[in-house]
Every structure is written in C-alpha cells, then in structure tokens.
Amino acid sequence: MxxxxxxxxxxxxxxxxxxxxxxxxxxxxxxxxxxxxxxxxxxxxxxxxxxxxxxxxxxxxxxxxxxxxxxxxxxxxxxxxxxxxxxxxxxxxxxxxxxxxxxxxxxxxxxxxxxxxxxxxxxxxxxxxxxxxxxxxxxxxxxxxxxxxxxxxxxxxxxxxxxxxxxxxxxxxxxxxxxxxxxxxxxxxxxxxxxxxxxxxxxxxxxxxxxxxxxxxxxxxxxxxxxxxxxxxxxxxxxxxxxxxxxxxxxxxxxxxxxxxxxxxxxxxxxxxxxxxxxxxxxxxxxxxxxxxxxxxxxxxxxxxxxxxxxxxxxxxxxxxxxxxxxxxxxxxxxxxxxxxxxxxxxxxxxxxxxxxxxxxxxxxxxxxxxxxxxxxxxxxxxxxxxxxxxxxxxxxxxxxxxxxxxxxxxxxxxxxxxxxxxxxxxxxxxxxxxxxEGKRQRKPNRRYIEDEAGYVASGFVPVHDTRSFYGETEGAGLNSTKNYSWRTVETDGSSDIIGRHGNVRGSNLQNVSSKKFSPIQRPKLISSGMKRKVGGRAAKLVKMAHTTARAARHDAEAALRKAKFQLPTTPDIITDDIPDVNVEAGDRASTVMPIVECDPAAVVQPLVLDSRGESDQLIVTVPTANGGTRRKHHRPWTLREVMTLVEGVARCGGGKWADIKKLAFSTVGYRTAVDLKDKWRNLLRASRAQLHPTKQGERKKQFTAAIPAPILSRVRELASLPNQTPSSTVSMSSTSRSGRIVHRR
DNA sequence: TTTAGGG
DNA sequence: CCCTAAA
Incomplete structure (x- = not known):
C-alpha cells in the first residue's frame, strides 16, 4: 500500500x-x-x-x-x-x-x-x-x-x-x-x-x-x-x-x-x-x-x-x-x-x-x-x-x-x-x-496423426503395388519410429480395400491386382505353369476340402487382413523395388548392415527392399478343385533380396521366429507370410545342405539353389547351426541329421 | 495366432 | 506353396 x-x-x-x-x-x-x-x-x-x-x-x-x-x-x-x-x-x-x-x-x-x-x-x-x-x-x-x-x-x-x-x-x-x-x-x-x-x-x-x-x-x-x-x-x-x-x-x-x-x-x-x-x-x-x-x-x-x-x-x-x-x-x-x-x-x-x-x-x-x-x-x-x-x-x-x-x-x-x-x-x-x-493439439496434431495422414496418403498409392518391401516397415515392430506408417493407418483408412491386397497377396484378390499389374502375357503364363504343376496333386486335396470355395474366400479374407495390416501403403519411401540389380545390392547391404545383433527387430532387418518385380513375379494359378471350386495358387519366386532379408531376419530373431521376422523385415510385403518365411527357410536349409553334399545325389541340384549365392547358403548354414536359432530348444536336435539347423523344438 | 511339419 | 495339427 x-x-x-x-x-x-x-x-x-x-x-x-x-x-x-x-x-x-x-x-x-x-x-x-x-x-x-x-x-x-x-x-x-x-x-x-x-x-x-x-x-x-x-x-x-x-x-x-x-x-x-x-x-x-x-x-x-x-x-x-x-x-x-x-x-x-x-x-x-x-x-x-x-x-x-x-x-x-x-x-x-x-x-x-x-x-x-x-x-x-x-x-x-x-x-x-x-x-x-x-x-x-x-x-x-x-x-x-x-x-x-x-x-x-x-x-x-x-x-x-x-x-x-x-x-x-x-x-x-x-x-x-x-x-x-x-x-x-x-x-x-x-x-x-x-x-x-x-x-x-x-x-x-x-x-x-x-x-x-x-x-x-x-x-x-x-x-x-x-x-x-x-x-x-x-x-x-x-x-x-x-x-x-x-x-x-x-x-x-x-x-x-x-x-x-x-x-x-x-x-x-x-x-x-x-x-x-x-x-x-x-x-x-x-x-x-x-x-x-x-x-x-x-x-x-x-x-x-x-x-x-x-x-x-x-x-x-x-x-x-x-x-x-x-x-x-x-x-x-x-x-x-x-x-x-x-x-x-x-x-x-x-x-x-x-x-x-x-x-x-x-x-x-x-x-x-x-x-x-x-x-x-x-x-x-x-x-x-x-x-x-x-x-x-x-x-x-x-x-x-x-x-x-x-x-x-x-x-x-x-x-x-x-x-x-x-x-x-x-x-x-x-x-x-x-x-x-495443448493436449489436443499436441496429441492430435500429434505426429502420429500427421504421420498417419502421410501414411494414408501413401497407402493410397500403395494399392496397386505391393510395396512389399521397404525397410521401414515399421510399425509392427516399432522398428523405425520414423517410419511409423503403421499399418494402422492403413487399416483405418478404407484404403485397404482399395488397396486390396497387393498383387502379391495370396488372397483371391490377387488376381485382380495381378491382372492390373501383370502384363497380360505374364498372367497367362503364370497360370499355365501353376496349373501344370500342382493342379494334379493337389486337386485331390482340394477336392477334399469341400470348402474350397469357402476356403478361398477365407484366404482372401485373410489376405485382405494381412494386407490391411501389413501393407503399408506407404511408404513412398519404400523402396519399392528397384529391381534385381538393386536386389543384389540391397542384399549385400542388408547383409552388411544387419549384423546379427540382437533380436531386436527394429534393428534387425530392414524391411525388405524388395525387388521391384515382386508383383509381377507372382504367379497366380487357379486350380480347380474337385468340388468344382477353384483355388488359387500363387507362386512368387523369392528374390535374392528377400532371401537375404530372411536370412538376416533369422540371424536377428532366430529361427522359428517367423512372425517376428515377418514383422520386422517383411512387414511391408504383403505376400510373404510367416509361414512362407518358414518354408523358405526350410528350403534354404535344404539348399545349404545340398551345397555341402553336392555330389551326393548327383548333379541335380535344384536350380533354385543356383540362384542363391553360396555365401548366403553358407550363412544359412551358419545360422542354422547356431544355437540361438530357436530360442529355447537349442539343444534339441541341433546337430541331428540332415539339417544342421535346429529345427524345431517340440 | 503362430509354429512345425507333411504334402 | 498349401494345409493342418498343436500349442
């Protein structure tokens, strides 16, 4: 006062x-x-x-x-x-x-x-x-x-x-x-x-x-x-x-x-x-x-x-x-x-x-x-x-x-x-x-949103391609924060539908997609090949399943889901594919880059940079089922890059962690499922073994083997031999027979 | 759901 | 690759 x-x-x-x-x-x-x-x-x-x-x-x-x-x-x-x-x-x-x-x-x-x-x-x-x-x-x-x-x-x-x-x-x-x-x-x-x-x-x-x-x-x-x-x-x-x-x-x-x-x-x-x-x-x-x-x-x-x-x-x-x-x-x-x-x-x-x-x-x-x-x-x-x-x-x-x-x-x-x-x-x-x-602003405006938006946008693009790979897959693993285009985005937006599955995806949708992408020529080819191969053997099975159709539907649905999840649309960044050349390089890089380090997914694999052809590669075959239903079979050859990525993923996450690997390295790839990875790995093991015993069965190696660079196979072997592959059960069979790899636990 | 395996 | 059983 x-x-x-x-x-x-x-x-x-x-x-x-x-x-x-x-x-x-x-x-x-x-x-x-x-x-x-x-x-x-x-x-x-x-x-x-x-x-x-x-x-x-x-x-x-x-x-x-x-x-x-x-x-x-x-x-x-x-x-x-x-x-x-x-x-x-x-x-x-x-x-x-x-x-x-x-x-x-x-x-x-x-x-x-x-x-x-x-x-x-x-x-x-x-x-x-x-x-x-x-x-x-x-x-x-x-x-x-x-x-x-x-x-x-x-x-x-x-x-x-x-x-x-x-x-x-x-x-x-x-x-x-x-x-x-x-x-x-x-x-x-x-x-x-x-x-x-x-x-x-x-x-x-x-x-x-x-x-x-x-x-x-x-x-x-x-x-x-x-x-x-x-x-x-x-x-x-x-x-x-x-x-x-x-x-x-x-x-x-x-x-x-x-x-x-x-x-x-x-x-x-x-x-x-x-x-x-x-x-x-x-x-x-x-x-x-x-x-x-x-x-x-x-x-x-x-x-x-x-x-x-x-x-x-x-x-x-x-x-x-x-x-x-x-x-x-x-x-x-x-x-x-x-x-x-x-x-x-x-x-x-x-x-x-x-x-x-x-x-x-x-x-x-x-x-x-x-x-x-x-x-x-x-x-x-x-x-x-x-x-x-x-x-x-x-x-x-x-x-x-x-x-x-x-x-x-x-x-x-x-x-x-x-x-x-x-x-x-x-x-x-x-x-x-x-x-x-503040909160709102901060939050909403949050990067997430922004990112998401970006993601959406990206997703929009995605549709057609399968961008399968990119490194940044992101999200799931949370790998790259930066890249969070989480699939979430995708999910959220309706784009997924639009996107449909990538051509790659296994689902029924593929055709559509594929049709879009594939050159007319390719398609036919694919089909034919597919038909030839499997139809016969499987037909029986398929037949078995009464549901073929239903099943197909299921798959499609699944595929769709997957896509939704995985596809990140996004990422424009995504490498999309550079093509084979790239693949190789990518592979190399990948290998170099990805040390085996931890399991940390994020660190681990980069998402694939898949090769470009991804989609095109996929072959979709429609197999008639006994029931009259039709099944589609997709054949999508693994690219070197993908293989590399897979190997890295295994290195990082260990064998058997397919889901993890999928998330880490293949999240962007709609068409490679964890099961696919597993199968591929199995094949790689076989190949690697084959490599070891080349002469054994004679010359005939599968050519695919040829496609895979020896170093990679070596690495596969190496990984297979590693105890950590499968986490817990290292002991189990490790050495057992043929595959060095541990294979399974249980 | 994911994984292991058989086909 | 597909499909299924097991977990």
Missing part, C-alpha cells in the same frame, strides 16, 4: 504513470503483482490507497464516512472476505479492512470520481494497448509466467506462487517481460479497470477523461501478465480466451506507477467496488443509471438496474476500448492466438480463465446481459468484468477479473489452489482448456 502511494504519486494520470511505472513494474513483476489502488487527488497527487480508501473511493467519497450502505453488504462482505482472502496475500490486511460502506451521500462526488477513474482507465487502456502492441511484437515468448500474486491463496496467490515454483511449468519466466514488458502489468491493469468498472462509477465516463481523482488502479506488477499467462497456457482455447482477455483486461496496465509497488490489494478494492454495486441501494443504482444513461429511471428493481448499468458500462467501455487501439491489439492478439503453437503461451491460462469465468458467470448469473454473445463478451471482456463485478458481488467478480486472471495463471500454471470458487471454475476451465488444448 505504502508503496502504492508512492507509486501513485508518480503515476498520477494514467498516462504519466505508465511511463514512470514501467520500470518499477518490471521489478515488481518478479514478485508478483499487486495492484494498488491509488487515490488521486484533485490536485493530481496520488496517494496510495488503503483498502479502506479504495473501498471508500469506490463506493463513495474517499474517506467519507462509510456507512455500511448496503444490506447486502453482509453477504457481500462475506464474499468479499473470501475474495479478500484471495487477494489478501498481498494485501491481506485489506480484506479485513473492507467493509462495504457506501456513502450514498456523495453520489455526485462519486460520479466525478468514477468519471475520473474511467478516464484514467481509458488512458491506461490506451497505453496498454500500445504496450501490448509492442509487447506482442517483442514477445513471442511470453512465457514465463510470472506470476503473481501470492498473497492470496486464491488466484492471485497463485501468481505469486508461480514465481515460486510452479510457474516453471508454465514457462520460464522471461526476463524480458520482467524487464521490459509489463505484461503482467497489463493484466493488472485489467484488474483495476475492471474493478473500477465494477465499481459503479467506472463505466460511464469513458470518453471523458479528466484527471483521475479517485483511486486509480495501479499496476500490479504481477508478473503474470500475459507473458506469463501466455506462457503458462498454451492451449488454443486458452489462446482465445487470452486474446480476448488481453485485449481488454489486459490492458496491462501498465506499469504505470503502480508497478512500483506495493501491491495493494487491488482486488480487495475491486471487490469493494463490486460490492458497492451490489450493495448499492436502489437510489444509488438510480444514480448510477442516470449517470450511465443520462436519464432517470423509475425502475426499482435492483437487479434490473444493475444489469442496465453494467450493460451501459460495458458499452461504454467497449466503445472506448474500440476507440483506442484495441483493435489493433486485438488483431495482434488474434494473430498470436493463431500461432497457437507457441507452446509457451503460458498466459493463456490466466486470460482464458478469465474469459471462462466470465462466461460462466454470465451463464450463471443472468445479470450480465446474456444477450451478448460470447464473442461480444470477449470483446468487451473488460467491460463485462466490470459489470459483473458489479452485478455480482458475491461471487466476487473481482476475483474473477483479477483473481481470475491472475489466479488463473497461477492456478493454471502453478497453483491450482488459488481461488476456491473462481478458481475452480476458472481454474478448471483454464487449466483444462489450456491443457486440453
């Missing part, structure tokens, strides 16, 4: 104050802010106002007697107390001090005061706007939150707390703010104005500026200012709120003198003001009404009067605000908000909270003009606050405004505790908003 007075002196008119105060504010900011009320005398000198003074000023003439004017007062008092407590922190004392007394007597005087106040406020607002602009430009960071006020447990307190520790979360305090900016101050400003507004007088006289006589709000130093708030809240929602808030309330008051100091419990004062409104007698209300609208009213309904008055104020304020540079500021704010990202936006919390509170209040209390749309409210945010304060004394608008803002900040960032009520509400909202928003 004391300081305040000093500050007050400095301050004088809002404008002047601003100038002087800034520095002070800055310093103060660190502390938290406090609002001070200053009493401005006619001569322009400023005195720090005590709560009582403030109160009195707000209510009636300064020092005049205060009579407890309002019956409501009692209620109000209680409320106030609460609020006061909140604020108390800084001013704790004040609380006690405040009694609501309204000097009815000096309405005229009050009016003058109010006018003066309003003027002052206007000036402040103007200034604030200016500052904001600067700030906006300068600040990005905003972060920090300083907070603010501790005093009260309530919101303010929070701010203070912020400083202590919590505020960390919100952001780091920006030195900037402290130093240069006042953001906090702005908030404070808000507070004051609001409060003032809330107080009866404020509203009307916007336009007229006169030297403020009465109390002036001082700036709080709260650090919380936007900056802090911003930092604290990042949520988009918060942004909005923030923006809104900032525009008005925030007016950061600036620094003005107030900063200097001491924190007065502005709040308390505000409360008083508010209280005053609420507490005002009908007569007083009439006065206010008259002053506000310039006409008298016969209406005796207090509620109505209050509403009208508050509305009038709001309008006025709006006008003023608008007139001032607010719009600019607002625009800036919006821009800011838009940025959203600024994670930092700690501020939001406070602001938002305010907004939220306001809105809530509005909703709750009919007092405010509900008519106004939310936006409107926001715009007039300040005004409303004032009005609210006005209207509702109980809830204590003050809290809202300030507390809200501050508290919010604090709460949001730091303490949740601040105000019980307001806080809660506010808090909750704010916090929620902020967090939520």
């Amino acid at each position: 004391l300081d305040a007075t000093e500050d007050g002196n400095d301050e004088r008119p809002a404008s002047s104050r601003k100038e002087g105060s800034p520095e002070a504010i800055n310093t103060d900011v660190g502390n938290r802010m406090v609002y001070k009320l200053v009493k401005v005398r006619d001569d322009g000198s400023v005195l720090a106002a005590t709560e009582d003074d403030v109160f009195q000023c707000l209510v009636g003439g300064s020092d005049n007697g205060l009579s407890s004017y309002d019956p409501e007062g009692s209620d109000a008092v209680g409320d106030d107390d609460d609020e006061g407590s909140d604020y108390v922190a800084s001013d704790g004392d004040d609380l006690s001090g405040r009694t609501n007394i309204i000097p009815i007597q000096d309405l005229a005087v009050e009016r003058q005061r109010l006018k003066a106040q309003i003027e002052v406020l206007d000036c402040i607002l103007m200034r604030v706007d200016l500052e904001e602009r600067r700030r906006l430009s300068a600040e990005k960071e905003a972060a920090e939150k300083v907070c603010c006020r501790e005093g009260n447990p309530s919101t303010y307190v929070n701010a203070g707390d912020v400083g202590s520790g919590e505020y960390k979360r919100q952001r780091r305090p920006n030195p900037k703010y402290f130093d240069a900016v006042y953001d906090a101050g702005d908030d404070f400003l808000m507070g004051p104005p609001l409060s003032s507004s809330s107080g009866e007088p404020m509203p009307r006289p916007l336009s007229s500026r006169k030297p403020p006589r009465n109390t002036v709000v001082v700036s709080p130093r709260v650090t919380s200012g936007w900056g802090s708030h911003r930092s604290s809240s990042r949520a988009a929602g918060s942004h909005r709120a923030r923006a809104v808030v900032t525009q008005k309330p925030f007016i950061r008051t600036i620094n003005k003198a107030a900063s200097t100091c001491p924190v007065l419990s502005i709040v308390s004062k505000d409360d008083h003001n508010i209280m005053s409104l609420d507490n005002l007698s009908i007569r007083e209300l009439h006065e206010a009404f008259c002053s506000t609208y310039g006409r008298e009213t016969s209406v005796k309904d207090k509620h109505w009067l209050k509403r009208q008055i508050s509305a009038g104020w709001v309008r006025q304020q709006d006008v003023v605000i608008r007139s001032s540079s607010h719009q600019q500021v607002q625009n800036k704010l919006k821009a800011r908000l838009d940025r959203v990202t600024q994670a930092e936006q700690p501020l939001p919390t406070t602001v938002p909270s305010n907004v939220g509170n306001i809105e809530r209040e509005v909703a709750n209390e009919s007092h405010l003009q509900k008519e106004n749309d939310v936006e409107h409210f926001r715009d007039t945010f300040r005004n409303r606050l004032g009005s609210r304060c006005f209207q509702r004394r109980v809830t204590t608008p003050a809290i809202l405004s300030r507390g809200g803002s501050f508290g919010i900040l604090a709460a949001g960032s730091l303490n949740g505790s601040s105000d019980p009520r307001g806080q809660t509400a506010i808090y909750g909202e704010v916090v929620n908003n902020g967090e939520v928003v």
Whole structure:
C-alpha cells in the first residue's frame, strides 16, 4: 500500500504513470503483482490507497464516512472476505479492512470520481494497448509466467506462487517481460479497470477523461501478465480466451506507477467496488443509471438496474476500448492466438480463465446481459468484468477479473489452489482448456496423426503395388519410429480395400491386382505353369476340402487382413523395388548392415527392399478343385533380396521366429507370410545342405539353389547351426541329421 | 495366432 | 506353396 502511494504519486494520470511505472513494474513483476489502488487527488497527487480508501473511493467519497450502505453488504462482505482472502496475500490486511460502506451521500462526488477513474482507465487502456502492441511484437515468448500474486491463496496467490515454483511449468519466466514488458502489468491493469468498472462509477465516463481523482488502479506488477499467462497456457482455447482477455483486461496496465509497488490489494478494492454495486441501494443504482444513461429511471428493481448499468458500462467501455487501439491489439492478439503453437503461451491460462469465468458467470448469473454473445463478451471482456463485478458481488467478480486472471495463471500454471470458487471454475476451465488444448493439439496434431495422414496418403498409392518391401516397415515392430506408417493407418483408412491386397497377396484378390499389374502375357503364363504343376496333386486335396470355395474366400479374407495390416501403403519411401540389380545390392547391404545383433527387430532387418518385380513375379494359378471350386495358387519366386532379408531376419530373431521376422523385415510385403518365411527357410536349409553334399545325389541340384549365392547358403548354414536359432530348444536336435539347423523344438 | 511339419 | 495339427 505504502508503496502504492508512492507509486501513485508518480503515476498520477494514467498516462504519466505508465511511463514512470514501467520500470518499477518490471521489478515488481518478479514478485508478483499487486495492484494498488491509488487515490488521486484533485490536485493530481496520488496517494496510495488503503483498502479502506479504495473501498471508500469506490463506493463513495474517499474517506467519507462509510456507512455500511448496503444490506447486502453482509453477504457481500462475506464474499468479499473470501475474495479478500484471495487477494489478501498481498494485501491481506485489506480484506479485513473492507467493509462495504457506501456513502450514498456523495453520489455526485462519486460520479466525478468514477468519471475520473474511467478516464484514467481509458488512458491506461490506451497505453496498454500500445504496450501490448509492442509487447506482442517483442514477445513471442511470453512465457514465463510470472506470476503473481501470492498473497492470496486464491488466484492471485497463485501468481505469486508461480514465481515460486510452479510457474516453471508454465514457462520460464522471461526476463524480458520482467524487464521490459509489463505484461503482467497489463493484466493488472485489467484488474483495476475492471474493478473500477465494477465499481459503479467506472463505466460511464469513458470518453471523458479528466484527471483521475479517485483511486486509480495501479499496476500490479504481477508478473503474470500475459507473458506469463501466455506462457503458462498454451492451449488454443486458452489462446482465445487470452486474446480476448488481453485485449481488454489486459490492458496491462501498465506499469504505470503502480508497478512500483506495493501491491495493494487491488482486488480487495475491486471487490469493494463490486460490492458497492451490489450493495448499492436502489437510489444509488438510480444514480448510477442516470449517470450511465443520462436519464432517470423509475425502475426499482435492483437487479434490473444493475444489469442496465453494467450493460451501459460495458458499452461504454467497449466503445472506448474500440476507440483506442484495441483493435489493433486485438488483431495482434488474434494473430498470436493463431500461432497457437507457441507452446509457451503460458498466459493463456490466466486470460482464458478469465474469459471462462466470465462466461460462466454470465451463464450463471443472468445479470450480465446474456444477450451478448460470447464473442461480444470477449470483446468487451473488460467491460463485462466490470459489470459483473458489479452485478455480482458475491461471487466476487473481482476475483474473477483479477483473481481470475491472475489466479488463473497461477492456478493454471502453478497453483491450482488459488481461488476456491473462481478458481475452480476458472481454474478448471483454464487449466483444462489450456491443457486440453495443448493436449489436443499436441496429441492430435500429434505426429502420429500427421504421420498417419502421410501414411494414408501413401497407402493410397500403395494399392496397386505391393510395396512389399521397404525397410521401414515399421510399425509392427516399432522398428523405425520414423517410419511409423503403421499399418494402422492403413487399416483405418478404407484404403485397404482399395488397396486390396497387393498383387502379391495370396488372397483371391490377387488376381485382380495381378491382372492390373501383370502384363497380360505374364498372367497367362503364370497360370499355365501353376496349373501344370500342382493342379494334379493337389486337386485331390482340394477336392477334399469341400470348402474350397469357402476356403478361398477365407484366404482372401485373410489376405485382405494381412494386407490391411501389413501393407503399408506407404511408404513412398519404400523402396519399392528397384529391381534385381538393386536386389543384389540391397542384399549385400542388408547383409552388411544387419549384423546379427540382437533380436531386436527394429534393428534387425530392414524391411525388405524388395525387388521391384515382386508383383509381377507372382504367379497366380487357379486350380480347380474337385468340388468344382477353384483355388488359387500363387507362386512368387523369392528374390535374392528377400532371401537375404530372411536370412538376416533369422540371424536377428532366430529361427522359428517367423512372425517376428515377418514383422520386422517383411512387414511391408504383403505376400510373404510367416509361414512362407518358414518354408523358405526350410528350403534354404535344404539348399545349404545340398551345397555341402553336392555330389551326393548327383548333379541335380535344384536350380533354385543356383540362384542363391553360396555365401548366403553358407550363412544359412551358419545360422542354422547356431544355437540361438530357436530360442529355447537349442539343444534339441541341433546337430541331428540332415539339417544342421535346429529345427524345431517340440 | 503362430509354429512345425507333411504334402 | 498349401494345409493342418498343436500349442
């Protein structure tokens, strides 16, 4: 308080104050802010106002007697107390001090005061706007939150707390703010104005500026200012709120003198003001009404009067605000908000909270003009606050405004505790908003989504091809985080259908796909070959199965599923196939690259980079079943690459871990199933053995063998011999006969 | 579901 | 490659 007075002196008119105060504010900011009320005398000198003074000023003439004017007062008092407590922190004392007394007597005087106040406020607002602009430009960071006020447990307190520790979360305090900016101050400003507004007088006289006589709000130093708030809240929602808030309330008051100091419990004062409104007698209300609208009213309904008055104020304020540079500021704010990202936006919390509170209040209390749309409210945010304060004394608008803002900040960032009520509400909202928003943003916007989207897109492409291989298969194993095109994506999107299975896939779909891809020529060929080979032997079996058809369907379905899963569509990155040449190389690389290391899938195999031909290679044969059904048989020759990949996979994961290998290395390949891998491996083992005993059976090796480079076969043998292949049962047969490989367990 | 095996 | 049994 004391300081305040000093500050007050400095301050004088809002404008002047601003100038002087800034520095002070800055310093103060660190502390938290406090609002001070200053009493401005006619001569322009400023005195720090005590709560009582403030109160009195707000209510009636300064020092005049205060009579407890309002019956409501009692209620109000209680409320106030609460609020006061909140604020108390800084001013704790004040609380006690405040009694609501309204000097009815000096309405005229009050009016003058109010006018003066309003003027002052206007000036402040103007200034604030200016500052904001600067700030906006300068600040990005905003972060920090300083907070603010501790005093009260309530919101303010929070701010203070912020400083202590919590505020960390919100952001780091920006030195900037402290130093240069006042953001906090702005908030404070808000507070004051609001409060003032809330107080009866404020509203009307916007336009007229006169030297403020009465109390002036001082700036709080709260650090919380936007900056802090911003930092604290990042949520988009918060942004909005923030923006809104900032525009008005925030007016950061600036620094003005107030900063200097001491924190007065502005709040308390505000409360008083508010209280005053609420507490005002009908007569007083009439006065206010008259002053506000310039006409008298016969209406005796207090509620109505209050509403009208508050509305009038709001309008006025709006006008003023608008007139001032607010719009600019607002625009800036919006821009800011838009940025959203600024994670930092700690501020939001406070602001938002305010907004939220306001809105809530509005909703709750009919007092405010509900008519106004939310936006409107926001715009007039300040005004409303004032009005609210006005209207509702109980809830204590003050809290809202300030507390809200501050508290919010604090709460949001730091303490949740601040105000019980307001806080809660506010808090909750704010916090929620902020967090939520953040969360949402962060989350949703999450990379995942993004990636997914990418994935989807990719998937879109995929369809046709089977991109079978790429290294990054990803997902399943979680191999490459980067590549997470998880199949999920695929799944999710309907694309899978579209995609259908890759040509490769075994399912029935293949044909379609294949048809698309395969050259007409190929297809036939494939078919024929397929037919020749197997049809006969299998036909019987097939026949066996009555279900052939059904089965086919099943397969298809399965295939589809697989695809859905595996296909990653994606990955444009995917290597897709480079073709044989590539294959070789790839193979080499793969081998080199993939050391046997652990089983870690991720590390392990790269997804295949399969060769390009993949699809084309596949041969699909339709085999008629005995039943008359048809079965498709697919023949897709293994490429060297695939083999290499398989080998690596085995090396990494061990034999028998087909599913794992599949995921790791073949996830992208729709057509190679774990079973396929297993089969292939078996074949490789055989081949490798054959290699060893070349002569044994004569020359005839299977040619496929030839296709497989000796080194690879060697490696296969090597792997086969390794104990680890099959995890547990290494012992089992390892050496046994023919295949060195362990084969099976069980 | 996955794996091992037989065909 | 397919198909099935076992787990």
